[in-house]
Amino acid sequence: MDAMLQQMIDREAIRACLARLARGEDRRSAELIRQCWWPDARFDYGVHSGDVAAYLAWVVPGAREIRDTQHMLGQTHMELSGETATAETHVFSHHRIDTAEGARDTCVGGRYLDRFEMRADSAGTREWRIAERIMMYDWSQDWGRAADWSQGIMGYPFSGAHFAGTAISDFSEHWFSTVTGEHA
Structure with a gap:
């Protein structure tokens, strides 16, 4: 029973990390994003790859043309193995993009392939964070001209x-x- 309880705790900690990262990305918060990655972590999004510093420079403050984003996370399949875990998380991301013709809404569907590691942070607290991420793209869609919802819906x-x-x-x-x- 103790091993099962620990797996449940570990799985929830990994899900919380994924949600915190999506929240940080949507708000372009370097503080929230940094809490989710180990300092030596790597990422590959196909269109951009590198270390955590490169990720932060890419996402924070983000492209001027991308006015808003919203990442919605779906199911996560996890496999735990001691102090490492692999996870596949479905993601749907909306992006409002300013163009010369006006704002457009686009969306991408895909999966994050993450390798998590349980380590001690700089304060000595043990926690799960991402050590490596690969983004898999399943589809994308340009929804066209964005509606102006600033005054209501x-x-x-x-x-x-x-x-x-x-x-x-x-x-x-x-x-x-x-x-x-x-x-x-």
Whole structure:
């Protein structure tokens, strides 16, 4: 029973790391992203690859033309082996891109292939983080011209400016700190 409980704890820690990374990417937060990668980790997205410094330079602050992103994670298949784990996580990512003709909405479907390692961080706390990531692309779609939702949706106006989320200065950051008394 102890081994099964430890596997459940490890799996949840890996899922939390994946969600924290997606949240950090959507907010272009170097702090959140850095918490998910070991300093010597490597990535290969097919269109860009390298170490963690290269990843941060690519994602934070991100391309000026990519105004907003949203990563939605699907199922994760994991295989644990001591202090290493492999994981395949389905991802659906939306990107709002500014072009000369106006904003466009695009999306990509694929899978992250991650190798996680359980190690001690600089403070000595043992945790799961990504040691290697490969992005597999299954499909992409250009949805065309983006709707302007800044003033409301489906004909209904927003009651406050904070309802139209953005990658930077997202209201959820403020919300978490006021509800929990901590910064998420």
